[in-house]
Amino acid sequence: MAAPSGSWLRLSKDGVSDAFIVSKVLPTNASRDGTIKACEASLKRLGTDHIDLYLLHWRGRYPLADTVEAFEALRQSGKIGAWGVSNFDADDMEELLAVPDGGNVAANQVLYNLARRGIEYDLLKDSQVRGIPIMAYSPLDEGRLMRHPDLIHIAKAHQATVAQVALAFLIRNPGVIVIPKTAMPERVRENRATVEVQLTADDLAILDRAFPPPGRKMPLEMI
Template identity: 55%
Template sequence: VGAAVAGALRAGDLRRDELFIVSKVYPHNASRSGTIAACERSLKRLKLEHIDLYLLHWRGAHPLADTLDAFETLKRQGRIRHWGVSNFDTDDMEELSSVAGGARCAADQVYYSLSQRGAEFDLLPWLRSRSVAAMAYCPIDQGALARDATLRAIGERHRVSAAQVALAWMLAQPGVVAIPKAAREAHLRENLEAAALALNAADHLELDRQFAPPRRKEPLAMS
């Protein structure tokens, strides 16, 4: 990835300000010194001067205060612009917010899709109330939604694919950004086109019947 990005920047095909680069630190590296060292390794691999959003991959043994101290140091040094977390549920976010600097968390990246809606019960409202972005990974549920009959039927009405319906639904959720995978250029173009799809009220009702929102607290899905 780093070589491809560096090559595109050198060739003038992209400007750095057109890219939003996200990277992560693994929990076993998330001590104060380990986080800084891991970030420097990522920057070297990516051949970049800074990372736009740097995430703690999931909870680990290192104190959150140490990880946040490293994040803030990296921000002051200009090595990252923002920091966030991944796979943090509501209780984790509450604990994070109690740590010095925790309110500066920019995003929580979680497994969220039409078929995995557990985050809607209390996590998404918590994030929205504090202006923390929710980043939805696996928004097509690892490809399962691309084969769903209900989504295919809705897609036929709009002349789009089932996967595009799943992404359009996700993009309609306030405070949520989707990060679908794209193995080929055709997939990337299909993902981008989903942003222009506006589902109607009948579509949303049909999707809620097929994929009911949670009525109680559920563990976050993970991949």
């Protein structure tokens, strides 16, 4: 699900039928040859010849330059459409952008939700300036946000759902994409319809009181 400003993420009208395949390589496999082998094994397991977006799951011991070289080879052969990273903090992104072709990174998938706003201090702004999409994982805090009284109150005022308010808070940021997990098609549609929900300045003030933004650098959290 993309921010209203648009991105490369495809969505059909009902938000269900058009799949955008994202897969990841584990850092332990992320050598030059290991990345290519891992991707080919994923293609086989998925029964497809193309992965839309292929991510390095988190930083490991292999030089980023080697992983990026493999990603570029996979992209040129058409096995992947784009590559990105996951769980990269601001300093990791600096290092990535310094390696050859590092600037081709298409997304950084990180933990971001109302209860975990640490990236707003630096990573989010840096990414926006550079035009690198942030893919917010666990955007509903693994479902825990559903019970929050302020979210319930704001949802009622908008005739929206609590999940939509939590997601609207994230996608109001240009360049932020959310990937709420659900196995229920009606919830996929509900989550997709978040793009219709516009939070007001009063809503945002309530949310800032309940979930204060970071006042200092916090190391990127991972789950």
